[in-house]
Amino acid sequence: MGNSAFIALGSNMGIRYDYLINAIRHLTNYPGIQLVNYSSVYETDPVGYEEQDLFLNMVIEISTEYSALELLDICLKTELELGRKREIKWGPRTIDLDILTFNQENIETERLTVPHPRMQERAFVMIPLLEIRHDVFIPEMEKTFESYLNELPNKEGVRIWKRKNGEDVFEPIGS
Ligand SMILES: Nc1ncnc2c1ncn2[C@@H]1O[C@H](COP(=O)(O)OP(=O)(O)OP(=O)(O)O)[C@@H](O)[C@H]1O
Numbered sequence: 001m002g003n004s005a006f007i008a009l010g011s012n013m014g015i016r017y018d019y020l021i022n023a024i025r026h027l028t029n030y031p032g033i034q035l036v037n038y039s040s041v042y043e044t045d046p047v048g049y050e051e052q053d054l055f056l057n058m059v060i061e062i063s064t065e066y067s068a069l070e071l072l073d074i075c076l077k078t079e080l081e082l083g084r085k086r087e088i089k090w091g092p093r094t095i096d097l098d099i100l101t102f103n104q105e106n107i108e109t110e111r112l113t114v115p116h117p118r119m120q121e122r123a124f125v126m127i128p129l130l131e132i133r134h135d136v137f138i139p140e141m142e143k144t145f146e147s148y149l150n151e152l153p154n155k156e157g158v159r160i161w162k163r164k165n166g167e168d169v170f171e172p173i174g175s
């Protein structure tokens with residue numbers, strides 16, 4: 001499989017964990033997509049539009065035969081299949097799939113910008129991404145992703161989420 005991509009997943013409606021897992025299932029059901037790695041699941045304070053429920057976020061790494069635009073279409077189709085409706089900008093969603101990186105490419109088309117233009121300012125993306133990938137570097141980016149993360153405020157809004165004996169358990173990052 002030729003291409004390596006990182007995808008951010010987020011959900012803040014319904015059974016959030018099931019939406020994450022089902023999205024991964026949908027994606028990896030495509031013959032040209034294989035799951036390579038996945039981060040922990042994090043519960044995160046909403047960013048942007050704050051009057052909404054907490055999110056679960058995670059990042060996965062895939063290898064794929066598809067082009068970046070084909071992968072975008074697969075992500076958008078998966079969002080629709082999992083009941084995503086576009087209402088409020090940055091508002092509640094059953095599932096959101098963002099392509100963070102595609103190989104080490106800079107892609108700028110009408111429909112797709114990679115690396116994702118807002119990822120560096122989002123702790124809910126950078127913390128799970130750096131959990132599984134420390135050496136990401138995109139030519140033309142000024143700094144490593146790690147130094148972006150070091151400079152980010154509000155990291156306390158992101159906690160590792162686990163389910164133990166049917167109950168939600170939270171761990172601060174770095175513990
Ligand atoms: N890297 C990318 N990953 C996913 N979608 C992208 C990307 N770059 C551009 N897009 C475009 O963005 C649209 C999706 O916007 P969407 O409504 O999901 O934004 P959002 O998730 O609410 O906000 P944000 O983009 O800030 O995360 C898609 O239709 C797609 O064409």
Ligand SMILES: Nc1nc2c(c(=O)[nH]1)N=C(CO)CN2
Pocket residue numbers: 009010011044045046047048049055057090091096124
């Ligand atoms: N914590 C958190 N906040 C968000 C998220 C998200 O996935 N997690 N997605 C948004 C729209 O892209 C807006 N705000």
